[in-house]
Amino acid sequence: MDFSLTEEERQTRDWVRTFVQREIQPLEQQALRRERAGEPGVTTEEFAALRSKARHSGFWGIQTPEEYGGMGLSAVMTALIEVELGRSFVPFRFGGSADNILFHANEDQQKQYLVPTIEGERISCFAITEPGAGSDATAIKTTARKDGSDWIIKGEKTFITGGNEADFSMVFAITDPDKGVQGGVTCFLVDRDMGWKSEYIDTMGEWGPAALIFDDVRVPDRNVLGEVGEGFTLAMQWIGRGRYLLPARALGACERLVEMAIEHARNRVTFGEPIAERQAIQWMIADSAVEIEALRWLALSAAWQVDRGLDSRQAQSMAKLFGGVKANEIVDRMMQIHGGMGYTRELPIERWYRELRLLRIYEGTDEIQRRTIARNLLKGHVSVRGALG
């Protein structure tokens, strides 16, 4: 079993590592200062400048197929890149990506939505969650009724990532109440200027999603993404698009937090000794390092299964669950090692503490992951022996 990276993989990973070290981490102090003042930590212009610099070197469209000008990197490589990006709390993403389901767009829709999204000229958001339908996406109530050659959408979506910035949304609505999710849900591409509105939702983190209001929004029939009635299949495809990437990003944060804590423990002297000499501190560092290593291989193994075309859902759920739980335990311990300083907003620890909490809730809560994992086992879909059988 070979766990090593090829020379190209290592160089690609190191490129991102250097980029994070030289371009992103230097923005952190200023970002913390601005956030303390209630401003965005990094401005849209600063993000655009970073993306343009990366694009100049060809780092653009990490998983976008090469025929669309992207890099078409493997899942494993993408996970390795996410780990490096996770080492800064600055939420940087390379440009050149579009939601996986947008690739189902027909030729006209590709020109109007997919290509401009890849180019960064348009911003999309994925809108399925509703006030009464979170983990249970089958409970959506938003409707679309046919009116001549148009559809009229009515309903409310919530917790929509990117919903404040998006200029079009991929909205899921019931088009056939009798069929429900079994052929009765359709996905629509809806421009903001067709009449939907967004409202910012303040959260515990620096991240703020949106509520989207569709009050009889008229959408032409040509804006149906995929086939009428096939929306739920698209939704499931979107949800399964890369769950392994979330724990990979958290893993990067954990690595950085433990490094910070090690540095602090060596330098912080109490009762005449660095606290690194204390067993209580050593155990926190040891446990965290073991969990980081376990998480690394859980996430990479899920990515590897994706690359092999295996059914990776169990592995992805496991990585997502373990990543969410452990990242929260680790950030808590690292704050403890830092003591009072860790609690201040001078250091990014409390920021990560707030940010990582989300990982246990969004894109499938801990409970939903456990439910999936257990059911897969109980129904005999997978074996507890894992991918190697």
Place this chain on the structure above:
Amino acid sequence: MNIVVLMKQVPDTYAERKLQAGDNTLDRDASDAVINEIDEYAIEEGLLLKEAHGGEVTILTMGPDRATESIRKALSMGADKGVHVLDDALHGSCAITTAKVLAKALGTVEYDLVIAGSEATDSRLSIVPALVSEALGVAQLSGARKVTVDGSTVTIERTTDTGFDRVEGAVPAVVSVVEKINEPRYPSFKGIMAAKSKPVTTLSLSDLGLSPDEVGLVASTTTVESYEEAPPRAAGTIVKDEGNGGAAIAEYLASRKLI
């Protein structure tokens, strides 16, 4: 115009660096290894000159096995080929023997210009470029913040306290550069993918006509007799500004003879 860039792999300056017990040489396995930072500027300058004048850029390094990683990175930035002087007997070589080996290796490639960074972040001697030019018997133009080549003349600007000196020499020559000279490029993704197929020649001591007793620790003109670890950082002094902050800081700085 063919250019050789002298590149050294050094421990990452972000990491904790250590000497190894026993022979007091640098523990190169203790931390991540990277291209010496100023050498990235040297590589960039080589690539810019190649873009302006044509020719090839060759990366020359002397170092352990893992130095290949740094050669590959330089190739991914756009250099054309690499020469790696690799021999266990080189371990512990001083600046003078290093320069001797590099000069011998330069004898195996065609070059008009040798470009080097002005110092390495590990040893910080800043002397190898001068020693190499001496061993080759060619001009040395040091501390360049700008390099221009016109026919067989190379001209540099060397920063001084009051401005800069313009220094001219005939090619072939050795030029060392400082960080002001350019901004090193990131390798491109295509460059990373292309680096694999670029040639890297590995040379041993015998390939260079040198014997093990001429290099390494045994022939070193300098040795590290002993060393001590830096003391842990002491607690800082906090000056509270109660209207006399400026005076208190001045007093503190004066007590340290800093002002």
